[in-house]
Amino acid sequence: MAxxxxxxxxxxxxxNAFPSSITAVATAVPVFIGYTQKAERNGKSLLxxxxxxxxxxxxxxxxGSAFKPKFTLAEPDPKVKQETFRIxxxxxxxxxxxxxxxxxxxxxxxxxxxxxxxxYILSVGEYGDTPDGFDISADDFIxxxxxxxAFTILEKETEPTLIVLPDAIALGEDCYTSIYTQVLNHxxxxxxxxxxxxxxxxxxxxxxxxxxxAFREKIGVNFLNYGAAYYPWLKTxxxxxxxxxxxxxxxxxxxxxxxxxxxxxxxxxKFKENADPDSHTKKNFHQSLKAASPTxxxxxxxxxxxxxxxxxxxxxxxxxxxxxxxRGVWKAPANxxxxxxxxxxxNISNEEQKSLNVDIMAGKSINVIRPFPGIGTLxxxxxxxxxxxxxxxxxxxRRTLIxxxxxxKLATRTYVFEPNDATxxxxxxxxISSFLENLWxxxxxxxxxxxxxxxxxxxxxxxMTPQDILDGxxxxxxxxxxxxxxxxxxxxxQQQMQQS
Numbered sequence: 174m175a176x177x178x179x180x181x182x183x184x185x186x187x188x189n190a191f192p193s194s195i196t197a198v199a200t201a202v203p204v205f206i207g208y209t210q211k212a213e214r215n216g217k218s219l220l221x222x223x224x225x226x227x228x229x230x231x232x233x234x235x236x237g238s239a240f241k242p243k244f245t246l247a248e249p250d251p252k253v254k255q256e257t258f259r260i261x262x263x264x265x266x267x268x269x270x271x272x273x274x275x276x277x278x279x280x281x282x283x284x285x286x287x288x289x290x291x292x293y294i295l296s297v298g299e300y301g302d303t304p305d306g307f308d309i310s311a312d313d314f315i316x317x318x319x320x321x322x323a324f325t326i327l328e329k330e331t332e333p334t335l336i337v338l339p340d341a342i343a344l345g346e347d348c349y350t351s352i353y354t355q356v357l358n359h360x361x362x363x364x365x366x367x368x369x370x371x372x373x374x375x376x377x378x379x380x381x382x383x384x385x386x387a388f389r390e391k392i393g394v395n396f397l398n399y400g401a402a403y404y405p406w407l408k409t410x411x412x413x414x415x416x417x418x419x420x421x422x423x424x425x426x427x428x429x430x431x432x433x434x435x436x437x438x439x440x441x442x443k444f445k446e447n448a449d450p451d452s453h454t455k456k457n458f459h460q461s462l463k464a465a466s467p468t469x470x471x472x473x474x475x476x477x478x479x480x481x482x483x484x485x486x487x488x489x490x491x492x493x494x495x496x497x498x499x500r501g502v503w504k505a506p507a508n509x510x511x512x513x514x515x516x517x518x519x520n521i522s523n524e525e526q527k528s529l530n531v532d533i534m535a536g537k538s539i540n541v542i543r544p545f546p547g548i549g550t551l552x553x554x555x556x557x558x559x560x561x562x563x564x565x566x567x568x569x570x571r572r573t574l575i576x577x578x579x580x581x582k583l584a585t586r587t588y589v590f591e592p593n594d595a596t597x598x599x600x601x602x603x604x605i606s607s608f609l610e611n612l613w614x615x616x617x618x619x620x621x622x623x624x625x626x627x628x629x630x631x632x633x634x635x636x637m638t639p640q641d642i643l644d645g646x647x648x649x650x651x652x653x654x655x656x657x658x659x660x661x662x663x664x665x666x667q668q669q670m671q672q673s
Contacts, residue, residue, distance in 0.1 A: 192603055194584070196580065199291075200572060201334060205338075207280070207296070207341070208277055208300050210237025212224075212236055221296070223333070228285075240273075245422075245426060246260070246472070248264065267476055271306065273306045275300060276483060279481075279483055280486070287495065287511065292490075314352050335369060335490055357396040367400065370402040371485060372403075373388075374518070381521070388539070397558035401538075402539050403539070403552075404485070405541075406484055408482055411481055414473070416477075416480075419459055428469070434467070437462055437466035440458065485511075488512075488513075503616065503656055505555035505568060507552045508553070511542060511549075536560040538556035540554025567657055574655065577653065581651070601647075631647070
């Protein structure tokens with residue numbers, strides 16, 4: 174309304190009838206950091222630029238397709254117990270060539286197969302169409318004199334809440350000290366993110382204790398409540414049969430002498446006569462070999478099985494998204510089946526899981542993915558790496574508090590520079606209490622009544638002194654009773670005497 178009324182007439186003044194409110198921030202927006210075939214949109218580079226996508230089709234458009242790895246055939250080590258197959262009566266294994274490891278593309282597919290939605294892609298390198306492979310370097314993630322630090326780049330993005338690094342685990346155990354520790358530091362500094370970690374792939378010569386022990390020793394002890402680790406790797410069904418062909422075989426593999434079927438040798442010989450075959454000729458050659466040689470088909474299936482063995486972090490990011498959307502971030506992301514997975518690469522028993530789930534020495538819990546007959550493959554663990562902490566033992570507790578903190582933080586910005594008096598204090602307390610009461614009604618907070626679920630205090634004599642007000646400080650104390658999962662259910666049975 175005009176401050177001075179001088180002209181006769183009717184004036185309208187509008188006033189806000191409702192108090193300020195808090196909207197919960199998104200809780201499951203992962204950022205995938207790794208290598209892509211390309212990184213461009215409308216001719217502009219997306220390298221080292223976090224890019225928001227909402228579908229796998231969008232990923233294909235901006236970041237390209239899968240890397241085409243090369244494999245060789247080798248004789249197995251007789252000292253190592255491992256799965257083999259026979260060609261011409263000889264035990265044989267399929268071996269991935271050096272510099273041919275790339276998990277990012279299939280990890281994104283696994284993410285969407287498990288309910289993934291919105292995510293960010295941060296490409297730290299392009300593999301393009303390099304037939305000789307490419308190098309995965311820790312400097313691409315943590316930066317160097319000539320390369321930016323991926324986590325410094327992410328500091329400018331506010332939406333991502335999960336960090337997933339499918340390609341980093343290709344560095345082996347060096348990934349733990351050089352990259353994973355930086356992820357934990359970054360998440361703690363941002364206070365809005367949570368890391369999902371993989372352990373190295375367990376080879377036939379390795380033991381579970383050795384793999385887990387190396388991870389626990391090298392991950393350190395700082396900010397463990399901001400991350401969770403999952404084990405083992407998964408035998409997925411992401412890579413389809415028609416995605417594998419003779420082009421996945423190294424040039425040193427001579428199919429003419431390798432395949433025992435006479436018809437196959439003739440097909441290979443005729444194909445070699447074509448010095449520069451086009452895509453149609455290659456496709457016909459592949460289809461002809463599959464029809465004429467069961468051995469060729471078997472070799473491709475072995476290659477496909479290796480390609481389908483993927484680290485579990487991407488699947489867990491999809492499961493986090495599904496659970497958050499269907500139940501809420503306060504529901505533990507466990508006792509949930511993993512989609513597009515045939516079985517874990519290692520079958521962990523109840524007895525073996527004891528030392529993984531509970532680490533008496535340092536509390537570095539490892540969440541196990543296990544197969545259950547007649548049920549499927551389930552996530553059978555819900556602990557952070559800070560598994561001995563009463564405050565931050567469970568993933569859903571850590572992530573729920575992150576959601577509450579960030580939601581209140583964003584909504585409270587409205588009150589910056591407002592008068593630090595009782596009117597503002599009451600408005601702020603009402604806003605936060607209303608938000609927490611809604612969470613309590615949804616089941617995020619424990620308690621039979623709101624007073625048992627949360628408590629908000631702000632004001633002179635309660636949280637502030639006169640000196641705090643002179644210094645421009647408005648101090649608010651929020652206490653919440655978060656729900657925790659029933660990890661161990663104990664049912665006691667006892668016989669009683671007959672009553673009649």
